[in-house]
Amino acid sequence: MDGNGRWAEAQGKPRVVGHRAGVKSVREVVRLCREAGVGSLTLFAFSSENWNRPPREVALLMRLFITVLRREVKLLKKNNVRLRVIGDTQAFEPKLQQRILEAEAETADCDGLTLNVAANYGGRWDIVQATRQVALQLQQGELSVDQIDESMLQRFMCLSEQPEMDLLIRTGGEERISNFLLWQCAYSELFFSEALWPDFADAAFAEALDAYASRQRRFGKTGAQVADVTVAQ
Ligand code: IPE
Ligand code: MG
Secondary structure (H helix, E strand, O other), rough: OEEEEEEOOOOOOOOHHHHHHHHHHHHHHHHHHHHHHHHHHEEEEEHHHHOOHHHHHHHHHHHHHHHHHHHHHHHHHHOOEEEEOOOOOHHHHHHHHHHHHHHHHOOOOOOOOOEEEEEEHHHHHHHHHHHHHHHHHHHOOOOOHOOOOOHHOOOOOOOOOOOOOOOEEEEOOOOOOOOOOOOOOOEEEEEOOOOOHHHHOOHHHHHHHHHHHHHOOOOOOOHHHHHHHOOOO
């Protein structure tokens, strides 16, 4: 979700105005995903590197998270949306941690759309935390080195219980991953939208889905193999 700050600055307004407008886009995109039958949506709200922003902006974002969590949880529940937060949430102030736990618990039985919010998340952090869990099991003798393979590590990565990420959208015109779901995006289709996040709505979402629909996902196979299932495997 990139472009909040630029959106506000273009109107001569403080960046926080852009972050608030960004919350509206979140609500909109959650609705669009529900309508499109998307099972799992992950939003990158705050990266491990976002702590390096000016302290005032970080504090404003934290306050916004707390307010939004409290305000939106009823609507999420009503819309059958399950909320999950991924990332190193222990770095957040206790009040925010508490809100996160409450919001997750309140929506735990919802099974329409799973909304994952990546907060203090980093793709490299995710790989490290999974590795630590594997190492711990190794140390405790519950695992041997030759049991470590991709599917074993996968089990410890964030979102492992959810389907593979089909489409990764980055808004705001930048064309990079910026430490998002590094492990998980191995075979995701990438879509870069020029739209700043607060402007990302119906039209931009439809454009992303259309682009996705036109891609041929080969997963290492040849185009002919994928196009014609009768071709000898
Ligand atoms: C993304 O918008 C939102 C967060 C990181 C919370 P930015 O704040 O990165 O907006 P730009 O890139 O400065 O326009
Ligand atoms: Mg940005």
